[in-house]
Amino acid sequence: AQTVTQSQPEMSVQEAETVTLSCTYDTSESDYYLFWYKQPPSRQMILVIRQEAYKQQNATENRFSVNFQKAAKSFSLKISDSQLGDAAMYFCVNGGSQGNLIFGKGTKLSVKP
């Protein structure tokens, strides 16, 4: 069975600083994708970044980047130059061949001014 584990229920970062959110996953599939979604207080789920498992290069999207360690089944998200608008619940997500997304429990990120 596919599982996604986020070991940090809550994290805090100072505005303009850098923060890294951790995620580990388990899957028996060889072809899969990984995603980070954010859910602000409005509850709208927003895609932050995605990583194809077959690609060795880590995905980046402006201030967001990932550290994908396939052998270790680790997929962390780094947010640089944190902004107040980054405050949200962040979900690490595994998408496999069955058509569904497996979500972690989430990490609540607070940004201090």
Next chain:
Amino acid sequence: KAGVTQTPRYLIKTRGQQVTLSCSPISGHRSVSWYQQTPGQGLQFLFEYFSETQRNKGNFPGRFSGRQFSNSRSEMNVSTLELGDSALYLCASSGGLVGGTDTQYFGPGTRLTVL
């Protein structure tokens, strides 16, 4: 392009009633997935529809059902509501590539409260 829309945004029902939620995907998207989000269980996959056919199903009782229309709009129905069905129901659409490798875009959700 307009995003995923869900109606209604809020619903209050009583135990034993049934409810229907609606989801309109992004134009051109053929796959619609439904998820239930609760504080205790987190986000759980309900089912996915593609070209009017249920392509994948999560581990939920038969009281939860869905369908998809020819224009890709989808409805989700919950019969004989229980208190535990209170949740945020999220709909997501994607282009429809086989499997969970396609990026899914989410709607704002429907908040269902069962009294």
